[in-house]
Amino acid sequence: MLFDGNLVTESAIRQKIRDFYRIDENLAVEHILPDAEVNMRARSRAWERARKMVLQIRNDQEGTGVVEALLNEYSLSSAEGVVLMCLAEALLRVPDKGTQDKLISDKLSKGQWSSHLGNSDSLFVNASSWGLLLTGGLVNYANQQNKFGFLKKTLGKVGEPVIRKAMNIAMKVMGQQFVMGETIEDAVQRAEEKERKGYVYSYDMLGEGARTQKDADDYYNAYAQAIEVIGKAAKGKGPRKSPGISVKLSAIHPRYEFTHRERVMAEIPPKLKQLCLLAKQYDIGLTVDAEESERLDISLDVIEHVFSDPDLAGWSGFGLAVQSYQKRALYVIDWLRELTEKVGRKMMVRLVKGAYWDTEIKNAQKDGLEHFPVFTRKSSTDVSYHACANRLLDFRDTIYPQFATHNAYTAAVIIELAGDDKEGFEFQCLHGMGDSLYDQIVTVENIQCRIYAPVGEHEDLLAYLVRRLLENGANSSFVNAIVDESRPVESLLEDPVEKTQRLKFKYNDQIQKPIALFGEERNNSKGIDVTDINQITPLKAAVDRWFDDHLLTEDQVPEGCHAVRNPANVDEIIGFHQFDTQQEMADKLTTAHKTFATWSQTPMKERADLLRRIADILERNIDELIALCIKEAGKVTSDGVDEVREAVDFCRYYAARAEKLAEDDRLAPRGVVLCISPWNFPLAIFLGQVAAALVTGNTVIAKPAEQTSLIALRALQLMEYVGLPAGVVQAVIAQGPDVGEVLLPDERIKAVMFTGSTVTGNIIANALAQRGGEQVPLIAETGGQNCMIVDSTALPEQVVDDVIASGFQSAGQRCSALRVLFLQEEIADTVTEMLIGALQEMSVGDPAYLATDIGPVIDQKALANLQAHAADMQKNGTLLYECKVPANKGTFFAPKLYEIADISVLKREVFGPCVHIVRFKADDLENTVEKINATGFGLTMGIHTRIDMRAMELVKLSRAGNVYVNRNMIGAIVGVQPFGGRGLSGTGPKAGGPNYLPRLMLEKSTPRPVSELLPNTDSALQSDEKATQQAAQFMKNAHATEHEWRLTDLNTRISSVRQLLAKLAKVGIVEELAEDLNSTLAAARSQLISIEKRLKKPKVLPGPTGESNVLYLEPRGILVCFADKDVTFEYWTLSIVTALATGNIVIAVVSELFYDEAIEFREQFIATGAPEGVFQVAKLHHLQALLAEDALTGVVIDSNSDRSSYMVKMLAKRTGAILPVITAEYNDHLIQRLLTEKTVSIDTTASGGNTSLMTLVEEEEDDE
DSSP states (O other), X not given: OBSSSOOOOSOHHHHHHHHTTTOOHHHHHHHHHHHHOOOHHHHHHHHHHHHHHHHHHHHHHTTOOHHHHHHHHTOTTSTHHHHHHHHHHHHHHOOSHHHHHHHHHHHHTTSOOGGGTTOOXXXXXXXXXXXXXXXXXXXXXXXXXXXXXXXXXXXXXXXXXXXXXXXXXXXXXXXXXXXXXXXXXXXXXXXXXXXXXXXXXXXXXXXOOOSSHHHHHHHHXXXXXXXXXXXXXXXXXXXXXXXXXXXXXXXXXTTOSGGGHHHHHHHHHHHHHHHHHHHHHHTOXXXXXXXXXXXXXXXHHHHHHHHTOGGGTTOXXXXXXEETTBTXXXXXXXXXXXXXXXXXXXXXXXEEOOSOHHHHHHHHHXXXXXXXXXXXXXXXXXXXXXXXXXXXXXXXXXXXXXEEOOOHHHHHHHHHHHTTOSSXXXXXXXXXXXXXXXXXXXXXSOOXXXXXXXXXXGXXXXXXXXXXXXXXXXXXXXXXXXXXXXXXXXXXXXXXXXXXXXXXXXXXXXXXXXXXXXXXXXXXXXXXXXXXXXXXXXXHHHHHHHHHHHOBOGGGSOTTOEXXXXXXXXXXXXEEEOOOOHHHHHHHHHHHXXXXXXXXXSOHHHHHHHHHHHHHHHHHTHHHHHHHHXXXXXXXXXXXXXXXXXXXXXXXXXXXXXXXXXTOTTEEEOSEEEEEOOSSSTTXXXXXXXXXXXXXXXXXXXXXXXXXXXXXXXXXXXXXXXXXXXXXXXXXXXXXXXXXXXXXXXXXXXXXXXXXXXXHHHHHHHHHHTTOSSOOOEEEEOOOOOEEEEOTTSOHHHHHHHHHHHHHGGGGOSTTOOOEEEEEHHHHHHHHHHHHHHHHTOOBSOTTBTTOSBOOOSSHHHHHHHHHHHHHHHHHSEEEEEOOOOSOBSOOOOOEEEEOSOGGGOOSOOOXXXXXXXXXXXXXXXXXXXXXXXXXXXXXXXXXXXXXXXXXHHHHHOOOSEEEESSOSXXXXXXXXXXXXXXXXXXXXXXXXXXXXXXXXXXXXXXXOOOOOOTTOOGGGOOOHHHHHXXXXXXXXHHHHHHHHHHSOHHHHHHHHHHHHHHHTTOXXXXXXXXXXXXXXXXXXXXXXXXXXXXXXXXXXXXXXTEEEEEEEEEOOEXXXXXXXXXXXXXXXXXXXXXXXXXXXXXXXXOHHHHHHHHHHHHHHHTTTOOGGGEEEEEGGGHHHHHHOTTEEEEEOOTTOTTHHHHHHXXXXXXXXXXXXXXXXXXXXXXXXXXXXXXXXXXXXXXXXXXXXXXXXXXXOBOO
8 A cells, every 4th residue: 555666765875865854953953063164264264255245245236226125125024025026926917907906906005105105215116115105095095194195186097007007017127137038038148248247047947837737748848948049059168157957847747746756757757858868969057946845855766867867978967956944955965976976977966045945834834744844944054055065065076066045154155165166166146136246256256156047927927036035035034134234244244053053942933843833722733744755664564564454355244244345446345343223222322321420520631631642542543544544434645644633633622622611610511412423534523523522521422424433433442542431432333314213312312413414414403303392402514515716816826726625635525625616707718727637637546545636435325426416417517527537446436527607507515526617707706605605505615816805805705614715625624724614504613613612511500391382382473374474574674684784893783782772771661571671781781792802803723824714703694582471581682682783683573571672672773773674573473484484594592481492393394504592591602602603714825925934033042
């Protein structure tokens, strides 16, 4: 399993590279410090040389450097620099003018432009400041001071189109500064002037990595054509003196990933060799560029393969880039030395700092890896750079070093170390930056400098440009500091080795380690890096061993038992089950019921500690659990890793939340909780439910899905090993309907947790309602028709990556998976073509191999449903592409991409690898969200746009429980993106969120006797035809104002309710009914203060850098607030006050006793100016009809009323969303029950780099 053959290396140095991939930072720095040291005399001479260089640079810079002035003026710590770049770049990509204008208005109203006016001597900066101020003023004119009024008027006539033009000109200026030319011919021509001064060039073709074979072919052809043009210009001067080319391997192959190793090794070397032969023909240099850290190991294999090829003999132009920010850089250089000696040919090595630092940090945090692959301090990267430079200078007989740096001190040290040699190495700089430094080096020192020059369309510039701006505008950057006159020259010349030796801690603790992502609360779950050979080699051995031990033949399955088969190959049997009989289930329930007395009395701390021990043992047994995920659930390895991590996170998170909850003594455990978990997350959801029920003091009957019970039973065994007492959790393995028949009617089941289909959720709700009495808590997470909306400002490459992950990862078998992709028509063709290309590169097959992207669907029934959908689509949709599926013995469904006319074409959830594209018009965006909401589902939604205001508007309008902006929409992390939907998609509260555990506990109060009122026997509540028509009108009125009231700001809502209370204090009729009006008004006022406090600010959740995760609370919708003779006036008033202030629409259903007062209530409320439909009053005989209305979202009733069981039964009869009957003994609980949760997760790096990381100012904690 995982891969064929073995990846162990015979080279000791290659092994060292692997050992240092994610080594502890302190160790890494200790290892390289000795190699970075330079003797004191050389250091002093270097310092003096660098000081002169810096003074000269500052001198030269007066009156030059458009971009430096811009960078310096809009320093990156303020947002403008990045806003400016992203805006300009996005404008070039946005095909329609209307969306361009919206983007301009969004971005420019953000920056504080006026503060920059007149601050800079550079005309360019001032001109752009004026332009931005005017446009910022145009967009934000209400906030601008009058002195700009006359300018605004002039501009008011011209508006956004003129600004658009100005921005495009600014972009061209920036582009020219940083980009050598739009074509290689232009670039080579433009280079001639500098070449005469003694510079040489290395050209880089701009563009993101290839997503499709067509991209890869285009890039390959562009490289080949560029080599021809450069080669002719070189005129046979040889690799050192000629211009060269830089090649990104990710550009010439769509799947240049470690996990696709076999394919990469078969396809990239021949392509790279062809380019090298072409470069050899002209005798110019070709350098393989460095990319993300997970690609390093496989890139070395490719390089070894190509560099060793005898056909390249006699050519010394092969080169590669080494990134000094990686902890293993020094050993990569040692390995290259070994390779050049072995092959007997020279190589060029470009030493760079590294350009993906923020991404490396974020990925390691997200993936729970032990350490970062890169240094967390810039000074450590500089130390590594110096160590590598020392090494390279020692190896000049077989390596031609190329030092890419803009740091004058680093350059001075290298010149010092090189001694009299001016020929054996060169410097490199980025086109458009650091000109003054290298003019000195080329003219004064006579050392060659090569300029790294990007070539390409301005549209492709962003990724490159924002990287450069971030690196060089970053607070720790030399380029940024050198133009800052307030910084003394000496502060720029600190020796990194001396600085690092002084540091007490080598690790920069401003950056959270992956394990410490959640601070004091809990540890992050540990991940496995499937690109790390040191990790996957033992993993392979463990999963192979597990499989050998567990493979059974047909004969080994006892009679009457059910074989568990591998969905990727149904001939493989990996275990079996004996289903529980009805009697066995009943006995297990009795045991759980008996055990409850002792378990519920176990202190919360002990229960929480048990969960932490469970988390630890899961991590220790991760190999075996991954094997089970692969063989029983058909998951690919990375999904298996995520599955175990999620289970671990649930245990640690609920342990921490429970200890907090223990401080509230108003709650008590409920009793036996029935947990029904699905097959698509057979460990994570199973354990998430069980852990939550356990830690709150309940005992558990756990019913895992029949398809995937082996992993659940193994998890229970592991739980017992770490101290789970007997009888507290018991598994029931049987068919769903049998379990329902025995357990649901039993009074001893006090709550049910369920994840599965909407239909089954309704069946469960109905069965529980038949018991009579109060509503049994049912936490249901059901299906979704999940959509993603993409407007024309989105980055197509990112959209494609996110659609592939969201729609096809896990074979589309996630509750959160993308089903419908809405594309703005201007970009629909482009994105569709890219998606088809990306799907062509997907590999469908056995999930036991790392190279497999998409595995089987779970079983024959799932396959049949998908096949029925495919048949249906032949009439109702257009098939754009379907993936090829190799011959197999499993339940594989070919992933499909469709186009459909509208979302209404889909009548039910499609649970599998199918994505349906719908096109929409730019001005139809809001209507599109309404259509999505109208499906009734509300689980996940994705939004791709670079207009931040638009993203937030769509977030507000969406009725989904989890909204993802500019990222994929799957893989919710516990405590970071609490998960769960609303409407047809679930009941809430969200799993892995702060409000989940209280739902599994009981409010301590006086229990009331169960009434025997059966449905339809309460004639007062029955609706005749006239009442039914009136009820429909109430609902219509409510529906008409719901949208407006929910979006009314909190202040206005609370003010309306405060005015209502003030008016009520003066109304005589109310006073007669209220037992004590003063206490009711006081309670209501205090409730409003609590609501304000809770809703004022959303809850910001922790998470990796470069991501924002926030939990919002929103109104449920249209509620019935019920009052009859058993309901106190205070409870009824509070229910109305709470519902209105939280943004819900209220239909008060009251008996005659309350009717006149209720009408008075309503009139006083409307007198405050609130919309009429927000609060209406109905009579008891309207109730039956109202409860049947589709738009209803819940009923609020005092728990003292006998009629709550009638409502429970009536609501359970409905099809569709499962609705709550809301009672609360405590006012703060009532607030929470009247709200629903929405998690919003935003990738804040989507429009460029990660500014928060790049603008860190490193703290100095010198060793005292």
